[in-house]
Amino acid sequence: MDLRLSLSHITKSYNSKVVLNNCSIAFERGRIYCIIGPNGSGKSTLLRISALLEQADKGEVIFHDGDRRLYGSIELRRRITLVFPKGGLFNTTVFNNSAYGLSLRKIDRKDIKKKVEAVLKGVGLFDKMNQNALTLSSGEAQRLALARALALEPDILFLDEPTASLDPGSGIIIENIINNLRKKRHMTIIMATHNLFQVQRLADEAIFLYNGEVVETANVKDFFKNPKDERTLQFINGEIIY
Amino acid sequence: MEIIFAGLQQAIYLILAFDRELYSIIFLSLKVSGSALLLAALIGLPIGSLIGLKRFFGRDFIISLLNTFMGLPPVVVGLVFYLILSRSGPLGFMGLLYTPWAMVIVQTALAMPIVAALSHSSIIGVDDIVRKSAITLGATPAQAALKVIMEARYGIMAAIIAAFGRVTAEVGAILIVGGNIAGYTRVMTTTIALETDKGNFELAISLGIILISIALCINILFHFVQKRGIVK
Numbered sequence: 001m002d003l004r005l006s007l008s009h010i011t012k013s014y015n016s017k018v019v020l021n022n023c024s025i026a027f028e029r030g031r032i033y034c035i036i037g038p039n040g041s042g043k044s045t046l047l048r049i050s051a052l053l054e055q056a057d058k059g060e061v062i063f064h065d066g067d068r069r070l071y072g073s074i075e076l077r078r079r080i081t082l083v084f085p086k087g088g089l090f091n092t093t094v095f096n097n098s099a100y101g102l103s104l105r106k107i108d109r110k111d112i113k114k115k116v117e118a119v120l121k122g123v124g125l126f127d128k129m130n131q132n133a134l135t136l137s138s139g140e141a142q143r144l145a146l147a148r149a150l151a152l153e154p155d156i157l158f159l160d161e162p163t164a165s166l167d168p169g170s171g172i173i174i175e176n177i178i179n180n181l182r183k184k185r186h187m188t189i190i191m192a193t194h195n196l197f198q199v200q201r202l203a204d205e206a207i208f209l210y211n212g213e214v215v216e217t218a219n220v221k222d223f224f225k226n227p228k229d230e231r232t233l234q235f236i237n238g239e240i241i242y
Numbered sequence: 243m244e245i246i247f248a249g250l251q252q253a254i255y256l257i258l259a260f261d262r263e264l265y266s267i268i269f270l271s272l273k274v275s276g277s278a279l280l281l282a283a284l285i286g287l288p289i290g291s292l293i294g295l296k297r298f299f300g301r302d303f304i305i306s307l308l309n310t311f312m313g314l315p316p317v318v319v320g321l322v323f324y325l326i327l328s329r330s331g332p333l334g335f336m337g338l339l340y341t342p343w344a345m346v347i348v349q350t351a352l353a354m355p356i357v358a359a360l361s362h363s364s365i366i367g368v369d370d371i372v373r374k375s376a377i378t379l380g381a382t383p384a385q386a387a388l389k390v391i392m393e394a395r396y397g398i399m400a401a402i403i404a405a406f407g408r409v410t411a412e413v414g415a416i417l418i419v420g421g422n423i424a425g426y427t428r429v430m431t432t433t434i435a436l437e438t439d440k441g442n443f444e445l446a447i448s449l450g451i452i453l454i455s456i457a458l459c460i461n462i463l464f465h466f467v468q469k470r471g472i473v474k
Binding site (some may be wrong): 077 | 393
C-alpha cells in the first residue's frame with residue numbers, strides 16, 4: 001500500500017469569499033505534515049477537501065497508489081479518514097463508536113473486538129469501553145475520536161486541530177499518541193493546527209497557509225530556522241495575529 | 243357523586259371479572275390503533291427521514307403541510323374519508339365503510355403526520371458533524387443517513403408514542419367511518435360516547451379507566467424514552 005496525495009491548484013469559495021486560492025501541495029507517504037496559519041486561513045477547508053468531504057471549485061485532489069491513480073470511490077474513501085476538532089461522536093458506547101468504521105468494512109466480529117480493544121488500550125480508554133461516548137470529558141472524547149480513526153488503520157489520517165479545545169495535559173496525551181504512530185506505522189498524517197510549538201514537536205514538514213494561499217512548505221527545521229517568505233517569519237514571530 | 247362511585251365500583255368489577263364485551267372492545271381498539279400506528283410509522287418514518295435528510299424543491303411546503311395536518315380536526319378527517327369510502331365515493335367499490343379497515347385508514351391519516359413531522363424534527367436536530375463523521379469513517383451516503391436516523395432514535399420513538407396516544411384517544415373520525423357497530427367496529431372511545439348517552443355509566447367508566455391507564459402507560463413510556471435520550 002503506497003497511497004499518496006497531492007493537491008493541484010485547489011480553489012474554493014463560500015458565498016463568493018475565496019477561502020482557498022490555487023493551493024498545490026504534494027504529500028509524501030509516512031510523514032507528518034502540519035498545516036499552520038491564522039484562523040480563517042483555510043486550514044480546515046483544505047483538510048475537508050483533501051479528505052473528500054467537500055469538493056473544490058477548481059483544481060484536483062489526486063490520489064495515487066503506486067503508479068495507479070485512484071478516484072473518489074468508496075474503496076478510496078475507506079483508506080483515508082478525518083478527525084474533527086470537536087464532536088462527531090455517536091450516542092452509543094465507546095466500544096460501538098470505535099467499532100463503527102470497522103463494521104462498515106464487514107470485518108469479522110471477533111477481529112473488530114480485538115482491534116477495538118487494542119486501540120482503546122492505546123488511547124487509555126479501555127476501562128471506559130462500555131460507557132456512553134457522550135459522557136466522556138473533552139480530552140477523552142478527542143482520544144476516542146482518534147481511536148475510532150486509528151482502528152481503521154488508514155493510509156492517510158487527517159487531524160483538524162486535534163488539541164484545540166483541550167487542556168495542556170490532554171493535549172500532551174494526544175500528541176504522544178500521534179508520536180507513537182510515527183514509530184509504529186507508515187501512515188501519512190496531515191494535521192491542521194495553529195500551535196507553533198506543537199508543529200515543532202510533531203511535524204516532519206510544515207505548511208504555512210495564509211489568506212487561502214500556500215505561502216511556504218518546508219522541512220520543519222528549515223521552516224522555523226530559515227523561513228523563505230517574509231509572512232512566514234512574521235507568523236513565527238507572532239506578528240500576524242491569530 | 244353516588245353515580246360516579248357506583249359506576250366506579252361496577253367498572254372495577256367488570257375489569258376484574260374479565261367481562262367478555264369489555265375485553266372484546268379493548269382488543270379491537272388495540273388492534274385498530276396498533277395497525278394504524280404500524281401503517282403510520284411505515285409511511286411517516288420514510289417521509290420524515292426524507293425531508294429531514296434531503297434538500298429538495300417543495301420541502302418547506304411539505305413540512306408546513308405536515309405541521310398543519312398534525313392539528314387536523316378528527317371529525318373533518320372522518321368526514322373526508324367517509325366521502326371517499328362511501329358507496330358513491332372514489333373508493334366506494336372497495337366496500338370498506340363501516341369496517342375496522344376504514345377505522346385503521348382514518349387513524350393512519352391522523353397519526354402519519356405526527357410521526358413524519360416529529361421524526362423530521364428529531365432528524366434535523368442531529369448535528370451535521372455526525373453525518374460527516376460517519377462519511378469519514380467510511381460510510382456510504384445511505385449508511386451515513388441511517389446513522390443520522392439512528393442518532394435521532396429517541397426522538398423518533400417519542401414521535402411514534404405520541405402518535406399512538408393520538409389514535410387511542412380518537413373518537414370523532416372513527417365514529418363517522420366505523421359506525422360504532424356492536425361487536426364489529428365498536429371501540430373504547432366510541433363505546434364511552436354511546437354508553438354515556440344511554441346513561442350506562444358502568445361500562446363507560448370502566449373503559450375510561452382503561453383508556454386513562456393506557457394513556458398513563460404511554461406517558462410513562464414516553465418519559466422513559468426521553469430520559470434515555472438525555473445523556474448525563
